[in-house]
Amino acid sequence: MTSQFNEGLWKRRLHVLNKLKDMMLSNKDSIIHTRKISSFLTSLSEYDDYHSNEFFDQCWSLLENNVQNNESLWKEILFDFNRLFVGPDKLQAPPYESVYRDEGLIMGPSTLEVRNFYQSEGLKLENQGKEPDDHIGIELEFLSYITRLIIMSQEKQAEEEVNYYQELYEKFLNEHLLQWGLEFADLIIDKAETKFMKGVGLYLKGFLKEEELQVNS
Amino acid sequence: MTDKNSKGFSKAFSRRNFLKGAIGVGAVAGLSSLMPIDLGKKTVKAGTDYNLGYDVFRNACPRNCYDTCGILSYVKDGVLEKVDGDPKHGFTQGKLCVKGYTYAHRVYSPDRIKYPMIQEPRGSGNWRRISWDKAMDIIAKKVLEIKEEYGSTLPIAMDKYSGNFGILHYVVEGMMSSIGYTTRSLGTPCWPAGIDSQNFDMGAIYNSDPEDMANSDLIIIWGANPAWCSIHTMPFIQEAKENGAKVVVIDPIQTQTASKADTWLQIKTGTDGALALAMAKYILDNDYIDKKYIEENVVGFKEFADYLRKEVSISWAAEKTGLPEKVIIQLAKDYATTAKANIWAGYGLQRHINGGQTVRAIDALGAITGKIGKPGAGVQYAHLETWGFNYNAMVQSPPSGSVGVENPDGSMSNRTVNINNFGAEVLAADDPPIKMLWIACRNTIDQHPDVETSKRAFDAMDLVVTVDQFMNETVKHSDIVLPCTTLFEHPDVNASYWHYWVNINEQAIDPLYEAKSDLEIAMALSRKMNELEPGSCTFPTDISQEEWLAKEFNDGIYDMLGIKDYNELRKGPKKANLPTQSWSDGNFRTPSGKYELYSKTATKYGHPAIPSYKKEAKASVKYPVRLLTPHWKYGLHSQFQNLDWMMNMDSEPEIEIHPDLAQKKRIKEGDLIKLSNELGKIKAKAKLTGTVPKDAVVAYEAWYKDSNYSVNDIVKATPSDMGEHATGSPGLAFHDNFVKVEKV
Numbered sequence: 001m002t003s004q005f006n007e008g009l010w011k012r013r014l015h016v017l018n019k020l021k022d023m024m025l026s027n028k029d030s031i032i033h034t035r036k037i038s039s040f041l042t043s044l045s046e047y048d049d050y051h052s053n054e055f056f057d058q059c060w061s062l063l064e065n066n067v068q069n070n071e072s073l074w075k076e077i078l079f080d081f082n083r084l085f086v087g088p089d090k091l092q093a094p095p096y097e098s099v100y101r102d103e104g105l106i107m108g109p110s111t112l113e114v115r116n117f118y119q120s121e122g123l124k125l126e127n128q129g130k131e132p133d134d135h136i137g138i139e140l141e142f143l144s145y146i147t148r149l150i151i152m153s154q155e156k157q158a159e160e161e162v163n164y165y166q167e168l169y170e171k172f173l174n175e176h177l178l179q180w181g182l183e184f185a186d187l188i189i190d191k192a193e194t195k196f197m198k199g200v201g202l203y204l205k206g207f208l209k210e211e212e213l214q215v216n217s
Numbered sequence: 218m219t220d221k222n223s224k225g226f227s228k229a230f231s232r233r234n235f236l237k238g239a240i241g242v243g244a245v246a247g248l249s250s251l252m253p254i255d256l257g258k259k260t261v262k263a264g265t266d267y268n269l270g271y272d273v274f275r276n277a278c279p280r281n282c283y284d285t286c287g288i289l290s291y292v293k294d295g296v297l298e299k300v301d302g303d304p305k306h307g308f309t310q311g312k313l314c315v316k317g318y319t320y321a322h323r324v325y326s327p328d329r330i331k332y333p334m335i336q337e338p339r340g341s342g343n344w345r346r347i348s349w350d351k352a353m354d355i356i357a358k359k360v361l362e363i364k365e366e367y368g369s370t371l372p373i374a375m376d377k378y379s380g381n382f383g384i385l386h387y388v389v390e391g392m393m394s395s396i397g398y399t400t401r402s403l404g405t406p407c408w409p410a411g412i413d414s415q416n417f418d419m420g421a422i423y424n425s426d427p428e429d430m431a432n433s434d435l436i437i438i439w440g441a442n443p444a445w446c447s448i449h450t451m452p453f454i455q456e457a458k459e460n461g462a463k464v465v466v467i468d469p470i471q472t473q474t475a476s477k478a479d480t481w482l483q484i485k486t487g488t489d490g491a492l493a494l495a496m497a498k499y500i501l502d503n504d505y506i507d508k509k510y511i512e513e514n515v516v517g518f519k520e521f522a523d524y525l526r527k528e529v530s531i532s533w534a535a536e537k538t539g540l541p542e543k544v545i546i547q548l549a550k551d552y553a554t555t556a557k558a559n560i561w562a563g564y565g566l567q568r569h570i571n572g573g574q575t576v577r578a579i580d581a582l583g584a585i586t587g588k589i590g591k592p593g594a595g596v597q598y599a600h601l602e603t604w605g606f607n608y609n610a611m612v613q614s615p616p617s618g619s620v621g622v623e624n625p626d627g628s629m630s631n632r633t634v635n636i637n638n639f640g641a642e643v644l645a646a647d648d649p650p651i652k653m654l655w656i657a658c659r660n661t662i663d664q665h666p667d668v669e670t671s672k673r674a675f676d677a678m679d680l681v682v683t684v685d686q687f688m689n690e691t692v693k694h695s696d697i698v699l700p701c702t703t704l705f706e707h708p709d710v711n712a713s714y715w716h717y718w719v720n721i722n723e724q725a726i727d728p729l730y731e732a733k734s735d736l737e738i739a740m741a742l743s744r745k746m747n748e749l750e751p752g753s754c755t756f757p758t759d760i761s762q763e764e765w766l767a768k769e770f771n772d773g774i775y776d777m778l779g780i781k782d783y784n785e786l787r788k789g790p791k792k793a794n795l796p797t798q799s800w801s802d803g804n805f806r807t808p809s810g811k812y813e814l815y816s817k818t819a820t821k822y823g824h825p826a827i828p829s830y831k832k833e834a835k836a837s838v839k840y841p842v843r844l845l846t847p848h849w850k851y852g853l854h855s856q857f858q859n860l861d862w863m864m865n866m867d868s869e870p871e872i873e874i875h876p877d878l879a880q881k882k883r884i885k886e887g888d889l890i891k892l893s894n895e896l897g898k899i900k901a902k903a904k905l906t907g908t909v910p911k912d913a914v915v916a917y918e919a920w921y922k923d924s925n926y927s928v929n930d931i932v933k934a935t936p937s938d939m940g941e942h943a944t945g946s947p948g949l950a951f952h953d954n955f956v957k958v959e960k961v
Contacts, residue, residue: 025250026332026346027346030345030346079343083342083344086331087331087332088331088344088688089328089344090328090922091327096327103861104327104861105322106325106326107297112294112296118251122254123252123253124251125252126250127250128295129296129727130728130730130731135250137250141249142251144247145244145245145247145248145251152244
């Protein structure tokens with residue numbers, strides 16, 4: 001993956017990462033959430049060439065007729081989102097890495113490994129200690145941050161930095177997101193009650209499958 | 218990890234510098250949840266690093282349990298990694314029970330309620346997040362609207378009980394008082410009959426130091442199961458056994474405690490009073506009474522003796538209890554002739570329509586043999602001697618001009634509904650009606666008897682607010698749920714109703730997500746109320762939780778604990794310097810100042826003046842099998858059993874049934890069976906066991922994850938005989954409940 005710099009690919013990655021991270025983070029305000037849904041749907045039609053595997057195809061066929069300004073649908077999606085990731089009931093798809101890797105609990109050893117990753121890059125979670133560091137949205141945000149650094153380094157033609165951050169990207173993906181992301185995405189696909197959230201699950205799965213392929217090639 | 222990352226990394230390149238450059242700023246600008254670490258500050262939390270890199274905090278298990286354990290919590294990187302018993306706690310001695318050891322799994326369960334949320338509509342399962350500010354706004358506006366419409370806040374009802382017995386948790390009552398006169402659930406479900414009994418007899422509940430059991434030569438455990446429900450008393454009982462003491466367990470069920478005893482007497486359920494009275498009769502007839510003690514300390518002996526001579530015989534008791542006469546005689550003789558004979562009257566024993574009379578009859582055994590106040594002896598039930606805090610958070614005044622229920626003297630007070638008939642009384646209230654519920658420290662729907670009536674009461678409300686940690690039946694029927702902190706996320710102080718120790722509860726970690734303590738919630742509500750209508754809430758808002766804690770202590774508590782400042786409790790729990798044996802000074806708190814076998818106070822509540830047999834409850838033709846719903850080993854009421862470790866050990870409820878009864882009903886091990894009565898039905902798998910009586914089934918009260926199973930679906934709100942005097946409402950006769958048993 002690091003041998004050759006493909007600027008277009010990184011820009012598309014950044015786009016997908018940003019859409020996904022915005023989508024996965026929970027908001028206090030339902031209006032922001034509604035905007036997110038709308039923006040996610042709009043973004044599906046962009047960067048078609050990245051959407052190259054069967055899961056993206058499935059996502060697209062599920063959602064292409066779903067793009068409509070319909071408030072009751074958006075509410076339904078919000079409730080579904082909360083059932084999956086927020087609560088107050090038992091989460092249908094807990095969005096935390098350690099739940100999949102450490103005895104089903106939050107704040108496990110893998111959470112702290114993720115925290116160390118952020119720390120090594122001079123970052124910390126704003127709500128550290130209150131919210132788990134390994135929430136899907138935050139892991140995606142970290143990758144998006146690294147991706148931006150890669151793109152900016154390339155623009156500055158800082159080759160060492162480009163290589164460093166590409167390696168870091170790969171390492172975080174391999175050691176963390178890919179360790180649980182696909183299981184998580186399958187849970188979303190399985191448990192979602194709305195087409196939209198199923199689509200989000202497929203989109204995440206499509207992205208992770210693509211990354212897995214890239215990393216292992 | 219940093220080292221690994223740096224492999225093959227040019228020394229000339231510093232990422233820190235890189236971040237400070239234009240590129241870094243651009244990249245950082247895209248972040249929403251992550252932020253750059255301020256390199257000027259160390260992020261490591263200050264604390265004494267004396268335990269392998271852990272910060273160690275002292276906590277107290279605040280559950281409704283005899284033991285109120287001392288806990289040490291081990292925190293690293295702000296994460297509670299494990300809990301252990303506090304070896305400095307002299308009663309719990311460094312050990313926790315199976316429930317206590319699960320605490321980290323409770324704090325870090327992904328299922329915890331994380332944010333304030335609103336359900337649209339109630340019961341739909343459609344929840345969305347709201348900010349704390351918005352939640353407080355909705356609630357405060359509703360309170361003000363109710364006050365406007367009805368002229369008082371009486372339509373607002375609170376149901377709060379034993380989810381957390383920390384002293385600062387009485388803030389929930391304080392918060393309600395600070396908005397005006399409201400409606401409160403009054404009473405306690407599980408122990409009032411016994412409380413009244415001991416109040417009539419001795420003027421208070423006041424057990425000896427349970428550690429004194431180690432000095433006993435005979436221990437009668439009567440209707441209690443400490444092997445499950447007070448495991449820290451067991452070592453003291455064991456110590457007595459090792460010194461030659463005999464242990465007798467009287468229980469309809471062969472409990473784990475019974476299986477460890479020298480003698481287990483399987484009494485017919487609800488007839489314990491007959492056994493106690495027959496023992497008293499034998500003691501009287503054979504002149505084993507302590508005349509000197511009676512003369513000096515007891516009033517009403519003559520009346521009691523007359524009653525025994527006229528109404529009680531060993532043969533009558535044998536028939537009632539199902540115990541052979543010679544067994545009753547032997548027990549009476551052993552008890553009377555052993556100076557250090559200790560009786561532990563459990564709570565199960567008094568959850569009957571005659572439970573209060575039963576405890577009075579048992580108390581009487583101690584009185585007539587002069588065992589009250591003597592080493593290794595006495596009749597133990599509970600105590601509140603170490604609970605003399607200020608209740609500063611609880612005692613709040615309503616805003617001036619508040620309207621409540623008018624008393625004869627013109628003063629105002631809150632309205633009460635019986636906690637043990639909550640749903641029905643909420644529905645029946647009509648002047649004014651109840652429109653809003655505030656639920657805290659309570660799983661109202663699951664834990665009150667008659668679940669359906671509770672649900673109907675919820676359905677009739679304009680607004681239901683529940684403060685909780687996990688989704689349950691009560692939250693499901695609420696409009697707004699507010700996430701609350703676990704015991705590790707707020708400061709508090711805890712006393713026990715059994716042992717004599719007092720523990721501080723230190724805040725060990727930050728509250729998870731947006732959880733707040735009941736105290737912080739009260740302050741937040743007050744801020745919002747006063748913002749909307751200045752003066753509408755009197756609850757102070759500018760005091761830190763630590764300051765609130767400090768305000769709970771007084772000189773009385775300090776003297777009792779031998780400390781000068783509550784911070785000394787951070788070094789370890791303290792034991793109250795009370796006499797080892799309660800009532801050893803002979804100063805009873807009754808009107809006469811003596812032990813009252815004859816109690817005029819009892820007559821005021823319609824009871825006979827002396828301990829008397831009250832007929833036990835019997836099964837009907839339609840519902841021929843008794844349903845016993847005792848406490849469960851992996852749960853406490855509706856807490857703990859839902860956690861992953863517990864679910865791994867015990868994934869679903871079972872109904873215990875005697876093989877003989879099972880055979881009659883053609884029920885085999887593992888068959889799905891149905892229990893039903895007038896209220897409804899519950900279903901669970903049958904577990905055949907000879908440990909339960911032949912005329913009863915046992916279904917433990919516990920709330921399982923992902924299950925709406927609740928024994929209270931078929932538990933009627935049948936009152937026990939006593940409780941009104943000391944607790945405001947009679948208790949519940951949980952164990953006088955009858956059902957039909959069928960194979961599904």
